[in-house]
Amino acid sequence: MQPVDTELLRAINRYRVLDAIRRFAPLSRADICKQTGLGRTTVTDIITALSEEGVVGNAPEGSARGRGRPVEKLQINPDAAFVIGALVAVHQLSIVVTNLRADPLASVNIPIRTTRHPAETVAYMLEDGIKAAVDQANLNLSQIAGVGVGIPGFIDAAHGISHWSPALGAEPIGFAEMLQKQMGTPVVIENDANMAALAERWFGHGQDTDNFILVTIEGGIGMGLFIHGDLFSGQHGMAAEFGHMKMDLNGPLCRCGQHGCLEAYAGYYAIVREARKVIDLPPTTDEVSIERTAHEVAKRARAGDARLLKIFRDAGETLGLGIANLINVIDPGKVIITGGGVRTADLIAPAVRQTVEAYSVKALRGKCEIVFHDWSDEVLARGAAALVLQGLYRNPWSRSTAIAVAV
Ligand SMILES: [Zn+2]
Incomplete structure (x- = not known):
């Protein structure tokens, strides 16, 4: 039998308690036991530690029933820590400052075609944007516990490496370390679809489903997978x-x-x-112009061009077939489809839904909800903030180690 890793167990329990308070506060100790399934002694120990660290405190009273002493309710102390979430997209940098509850305090968007600049330049612009956002939130950089950055492409989150990214280039690059050296603040990076899945889990359609799939439609097709309430990132x-x-x-x-x-x-x-096979289109030189042209094709399809409508229907059918395969393998509670491509949901959604229905195994038909959900880059940057907060929630308040052990 494997020995029980008590450190890990403690981190997991701590996360469950904090996550329950974040989601359902104000909560009494008894509520927390019920929400987490943990025993009273475990919960009391964790709450005592969190109170000493200043991470949770008493919620304002007002919930007293009868004449007895009011039950003490707990909430997260939002100002116990501040973090940065950022999204590096092909057309802009989005930066959000949040508190410990992931409430947004300030945000900055910088329009920049990241595809045209080396990764070092992108990192410097990100640093400038982060400083401006921190300033806007009336904070100092020294008060920021960590920075989370979402990046499209093949991202090795554990080692902070972008192996291939439309925004940062085709060569492996240690982007987390690069930014961390510049800023002097711990940095974690993550694939943007994983980060979007985390945003759905914290603020969106994934709040009530422990097993869900998030699909992003952009230049490419991305995916984030939550299993048993946790992001699954593979070996x-x-x-x-x-x-x-x-x-x-x-x-x-x-x-x-x-x-x-x-x-x-x-x-x-x-x-x-x-579309080029049936209509004339201007030349496309990079991701941004391809995206713009795809939306132009959508506009012309909506104007009634049957050949273009078929292109979107065929794309929706193939996407639906892929999703049906995923549903058959994973049996998720929901599939959330997001990303800029959701702006063409009117053209692809019927084909996606029909194909999912036709090719899911019979026993699962109609059981998995398909949601199309359009989010701004700013909200997704908040998902990157949640990434950092997730690391903080798991580890006691030595902030630098909290991020290093991370997520
Ligand atoms: Zn491929």
């Missing part, structure tokens, strides 16, 4: 590359160099490639 931190699920071995060429990947049917570049 090497690179799980859930749904965009490269093979739909046909003789299918179109994907950006990854292989054939028949899902995103080669449903990503922006696939829409543009197919």
Whole structure:
């Protein structure tokens, strides 16, 4: 039998208690036991430690019943720590400052085509944006416990490395360390779809479902996977590359160099490639112009061009087939579809829903809710803040180690 790792167990229990208070506060100790399934002694020990650290405190009274002493209710002390969440997208940097409850305090957006700049320049611009946002929130950089950054592409979160990213380039780059050295503040990075899944878990459609799949439609197709209430990142931190699920071995060429990947049917570049076969379109030079052109194609499809409507329907069908396969493997409570491509939901959603219905195994049909959810980059940056908070929630208040042990 494996020895019980008490440190790990303590971190997990601490996280469960803090997460329950964050989600359902104000809570009494008895409520916390009920929400977490933990015993009274464990909960009392954790609450005592959290109170000493100043992380939780008493909620204002007002819940007294009858003549007895009012039951003490607890809440998170929002000002116990502040963090930064940022999103590096191909067209802009979004930065949000939040408190310990992930309430946004200030935000800054910098329009910049990250594809045109080396990663060092992107890191410097991010630093400038972070300083401006911290200033706007009336805080100092020394009060920031950590920075979380969401980045599209193949991101090794455990080692802080971007292996390939449309925003940071095709070479492996230690972006977390680069930014951390510049800022002198702990930095964690994560794939943007994982971060969007975390945002859904903390503030969106994933709050009431422990097992859910998030799919992002952008230049490529991304995915974040929550299993038993936790982000699943795989053995090497690179799980859930749904965009490269093979739909046909003789299918179109994907950006990854292989054939028949899902995103080669449903990503922006696939829409543009197919549309070029039937209408004239201006040349596209980078991710941003491909995205703009895909939305132009959508506009012309809506104007009634049947050939273009079919392109979106076909893309929706392939996406639906991929999602049906996922549902059959994972049995999630929800599939949340998000990203800029959701702006074309009117054109793809019917085909997605029909195909999911047709190809899910019979026993699961109709049981998994499909939600299309459009979010701003700013809200997604808040997901990156949640990434840092998740690390803080798990570890006692030595902030630098809290982030290093992380997430
Ligand atoms: Zn591929």
